[in-house]
Amino acid sequence: MIDDLYASFVATLPEALIAPALGLASTLGLAPSRAVPWSEVFSNEITLGAPRLVAEAMPDLAPDVVRRATLAHLLAVIEAFGTDRIEDGQTAETPALAAVLAHARAARDAALAAVLQSAGDARVEGWGAGLSEPSYARAEREALAAIRAEQAVLRTGDVIAFDRYLDISHGKQRVGLPASLALARVAGWDARRARCLARLLDAVWVALQLHDDVIDWEDDFQRGGAWAPALAAYASSRIAAGDRPTMPLSVQKLVHQSGALARMLAGSARRFKAARRRAEALGAHRLAAWAREREETTRDLARREAESPGFANRSHALSHWVQTVLP
Amino acid sequence: MNTPLYFDPHAEIRALYVSLLTHQEHFDEFKQLLAAYEVEPELLDHEPDAAVAVRRKLNDRIRSWVAGEFAGLSARQMIQWRTIVVEERLNVSLSPWKESNLY
Numbered sequence: 001m002i003d004d005l006y007a008s009f010v011a012t013l014p015e016a017l018i019a020p021a022l023g024l025a026s027t028l029g030l031a032p033s034r035a036v037p038w039s040e041v042f043s044n045e046i047t048l049g050a051p052r053l054v055a056e057a058m059p060d061l062a063p064d065v066v067r068r069a070t071l072a073h074l075l076a077v078i079e080a081f082g083t084d085r086i087e088d089g090q091t092a093e094t095p096a097l098a099a100v101l102a103h104a105r106a107a108r109d110a111a112l113a114a115v116l117q118s119a120g121d122a123r124v125e126g127w128g129a130g131l132s133e134p135s136y137a138r139a140e141r142e143a144l145a146a147i148r149a150e151q152a153v154l155r156t157g158d159v160i161a162f163d164r165y166l167d168i169s170h171g172k173q174r175v176g177l178p179a180s181l182a183l184a185r186v187a188g189w190d191a192r193r194a195r196c197l198a199r200l201l202d203a204v205w206v207a208l209q210l211h212d213d214v215i216d217w218e219d220d221f222q223r224g225g226a227w228a229p230a231l232a233a234y235a236s237s238r239i240a241a242g243d244r245p246t247m248p249l250s251v252q253k254l255v256h257q258s259g260a261l262a263r264m265l266a267g268s269a270r271r272f273k274a275a276r277r278r279a280e281a282l283g284a285h286r287l288a289a290w291a292r293e294r295e296e297t298t299r300d301l302a303r304r305e306a307e308s309p310g311f312a313n314r315s316h317a318l319s320h321w322v323q324t325v326l327p
Numbered sequence: 328m329n330t331p332l333y334f335d336p337h338a339e340i341r342a343l344y345v346s347l348l349t350h351q352e353h354f355d356e357f358k359q360l361l362a363a364y365e366v367e368p369e370l371l372d373h374e375p376d377a378a379v380a381v382r383r384k385l386n387d388r389i390r391s392w393v394a395g396e397f398a399g400l401s402a403r404q405m406i407q408w409r410t411i412v413v414e415e416r417l418n419v420s421l422s423p424w425k426e427s428n429l430y
Contacts, residue, residue: 327343
């Protein structure tokens with residue numbers, strides 16, 4: 001479904017943008033070649049297909065509405081990756097890339113509007129009280145503010161407390177909500193269930209973000225900034241002066257000794273657990289099963305990281321090797 | 328009576344894997360020695376002396392990490408492992424963003 005939906009978007013583009021759009025995952029550094037379709041870019045179904053999984057809990061929704069919501073979501077996520085890459089300088093903003101992303105934003109907004117139109121004028125009790133109308137404009141503003149806050153921290157080498165890191169991570173994931181919340185609106189969910197869905201998705205996005213920030217920290221650090229050293233420096237600054245090491249530590253040793261990676265992974269596991277519980281309560285069983293598996297895997301990884309600092313990065317670095325030598 | 332009832336052909340590799348997972352210094356040295364092994368695949372039959380020395384050193388180091396039980400890497404294995412671990416080249420499509428499915 002993901003590749004069909006993306007193909008339907010590409011088919012609406014002017015001729016000159018079709019080739020750049022087909023190579024977008026590769027251009028953004030998300031895939032090693034243009035031949036990799038979007039459905040193979042991420043190892044989970046939820047990143048690009050959250051509304052489809054959430055819709056399991058809304059059995060009366062028309063398939064066409066779910067498809068539109070999924071299209072809005074996948075374009076929102078792809079566009080957000082594009083903006084993030086351009087903002088942090090990993091990808092150059094060519095005119096063609098800017099034009100493809102602009103088309104993605106327009107198609108995303110049109111798809112979301114079409115989904116919300118299915119809800120008609122019905123006002124569901126409680127929506128509006130702490131639960132805003134699903135909107136990408138607001139989500140985009142919050143995500144951009146978080147990306148800029150992240151850059152400010154990482155580029156200045158500031159130390160940062162864990163709670164502030166979580167705030168910024170949370171802000172970066174805002175675009176992951178509107179399409180699924182729009183489905184909840186169409187399904188006539190009350191505010192309590194819709195808030196539960198928003199918290200479920202928040203937990204999933206931040207859990208995935210924490211995991212990626214652990215696995216990628218060394219590459220991110222080489223590219224100019226990573227969270228793990230900033231969190232490790234904060235942890236180190238809280239140690240009494242007399243207990244601090246007197247010799248300078250390598251960044252890797254500082255990170256390993258701080259326990260920051262284990263803490264990030266434990267935080268990720270807790271959020272997968274919270275997501276699993278909410279998915280079970282809402283009746284999104286496939287999503288619950290996936291969250292359960294991730295909860296167990298990540299909790300185990302956090303434990304091993306705490307026992308043997310650097311374990312998560314070494315296991316990631318050796319994963320392809322071990323798949324080859326231990327079939 | 329002393330013949331093992333079961334022989335696990337991958338036991339040595341498993342022991343090496345555990346050692347690399349649990350010791351950063353083993354992992355770093357493993358990667359450094361693989362990186363130092365520079366042999367063109369077509370010249371495998373004429374492995375240069377410097378490469379032989381690197382391979383011997385890595386085999387010795389692995390034996391010390393896994394407490395002696397290691398048959399040793401061939402030149403072909405060294406090239407294959409270097410390609411995967413150091414050059415990160417694979418025969419499959421893998422995105423750097425894909426989450427790890429294995430640890």
